[in-house]
Amino acid sequence: MKVIVLGAGIAGVCTAWYLLEAGHDVTVIDRADAAAMETSFANAGQLSYGYTTPWAAPGIPKKAAKWLLRQHSPLIFRPDGSLFQLQWLWQMLGNCNSGRYHQNKERMVRVSEYSREMFRHFQAEHVLDFEGRNKGTLQIFRTEKEVSAAEGDIEVLQAYGVPYQRLQPEACLQYEPALKNALHKIAGALHLPNDATGDCHLFARKLAQMCTEKGADFKFNCEISRIEHSDGLIKAVHAGGGRFEADRFVCALGSFSRPVLAGLGLDLPVYPVKGYSLTVPVTDGSAAPVSTIIDETYKVAITRFNERIRIGGMAELSGYKLQLAPERRETLELVVNDLFPGSGDLRRAVFWSGLRPMTPDSTPIIGATRFDNLFINTGHGTLGWTMSLGSAKLTADLVCGRETEIRSDDLGLARYEK
Template sequence: MKIVILGSGVVGVTSAWYLAKAGHDVTVIDRQPAAALETSFANAGEISPGYSTPWAAPGIPLKAVKWMFQKHAPLVIRPRAGLAAWRWMAQMLANCTQARYAVNKGRMVRVAEYSRDCLIALREETGLEYDHRTRGTLEVFRNQQAIDAVAKDIEILKAGGVPFEMLDRAGCVAAEPGLKAASHKLVGGLRLPGDETGDCHMFTTALAEKAAALGVKFHYNTAINRARADGNRIVAVETSMGDVTADIFIGALGSYTPAFLKPLGLDLPVYPVKGYSITVPVVDETKAPVSTVMDEAYKVAITRLGSRIRVGGMAEIAGFEMDLPKARQETLTLSVEDLFGGAGDQSQAVFWSGLRPMTPDGTPVIGPTRYGNLYLNTGHGTLGWTMSCGSARVLSDLISGVKPEIEASDLAISRYAA
């Protein structure tokens, strides 16, 4: 079949790869001059199936109120965020029950664990190099209350068969020797040995080259204007290079997917939650992280990428604004210097922001729509890199008429109809 994918982030490119491997004629269209130049460009670098957790959780509403009065809060809500933001937050609050949290986290872990397995297989097949490491994720806690709060996550990890270790202060230092100088600030940690790290931009651009070698056509610098429908089918997508026709269309436009779908009468509850990162060169190996360390206090991920340290985090409700406030960089710098002081050269920090396409329940939207030839692969939030390969493989199987290897019926946009 002739398939057109709208979007060339990590989700769009992995979709192109699996669909091309399945024998389809694939074209990718993007307004950017190359692949992975938006949300996939400088994310936190973690591939963390075990850390796949909905933001909508019991206790979050109260925490959000407290964060509003903190200088280095992990969540910032700008007053001019708009009605779309408040509507999305209301939907998110509806998911902050124990029952919904269990369902949502179970779905997320299912997709993420499968995705990690798909990534390993893809890496073995292609030999891709992207500064990857397979040394797990360590979430560190600064007080006993934080450790007690993670109990609900551990129960879900157990139910899903996800390996984990609860570590004391000495165990955290054994896993991440660079924490030695800061060990007195920690009371323990949760280690997920199955997690990985890697440069998402490097991976995506390398995979795009492999996909092109398979025959995938990439049209960059191309604006995507709107889709034209006839009944329950999309007949064409209007772009700056003219009308594009196909047997199947896939929306993988991240935070911009809802605007593309709205004229079609499809209401996709995806909101652009802004995140930030800094990237600094390593100047002292003995003080640097060896993999990913999650700083639970600031909700910041500190990841080793080759000779660099990537520090990513924050959640800002601010619409599509792409400014770079100094205060956000200060929070990221505070976290990494507090735990790995002197490991990186902060004078050479590269500051970046990206829009994470977040659903109110945390689970991405993968699968068909009410239009027979329109599929979606979007809404991965902070876990696009983690879930990309599995999401793409599931979508490829659905389109190819092959039963996916994991349950996928509860991943499509139809779950919001209820």
């Protein structure tokens, strides 16, 4: 069977890999000049299986109102002039209740835990160096109020069997020794031992090469102009001046899945939530983090690669704009300087922004559409890297018509069309 995958980000490349593993003829189409050049390029680097949680949660509207007034806010709202932005926000608010939260959390944990298993299987069979580390995540709280608020998250971790450990400030040093000079700023912490880290861009690029060696055909610099369809079937994709036919198609275009599929009459509730990152060369390894630290106050993650530190965070709702805001860089620099002073050379840091494809319920959209041969794998929000292999294996099984290894009937676009 011939399958076309739209998008060569982490979701698209991983989907292509599992389709190749199933023996299919795969073509990947992307407008960039190489794999993982957009949202997958410089994300925070976390494989946050234990930190998987919906943005839409009880109390979030009240918190968001306070965040918007802060100087170094984790949330930024800029009207983009579209009705869709307001509709999306309204839908998200509709998910900020206990019942929806637990339903969405279960879906997300299901996909994340499956992805963790897929990573375990993949790494047991293939040697691929992506500067990965399996040292867990340390979530730090700067106030007693944050410590108390975390009890709700701990209940959820217990309910889903996710390992965790509560820590007093001094105990943080067994996982992150370089925090010794910042202990007085920490009220408590939570350690998630099953979490991991790694360079998403590096992984995607190397996996794309493995896909090519397996026979995949990557069509880069190939902008999609339209999708041809009739009688409930996709016939071809027009891109880069060419026409590409296939038996089945997968859309893994991240935030751009919505505008591309709009021409088919499909209304994907996927909004581009902008995030920022800094990539800093390490100058003093002893002063740098060992794995990933999440600063709950600023909602910023600090992740260690081999000789680099990646600082990522913020959620900006401003449409498809990728302009770099200097004040966001100031926030990222503030957090890393506060917790790990002298660890890296900020003068040589690379400042970046990317658009995370976010759904109103925080759950990805994985599955079939009303077109019999079109499938979707998008909407992972901040967890595209975490959910990458699990979502891809699930998508590939659905494309192949095989029984899936985890429940998938509630992950598709149909949940929004009811």
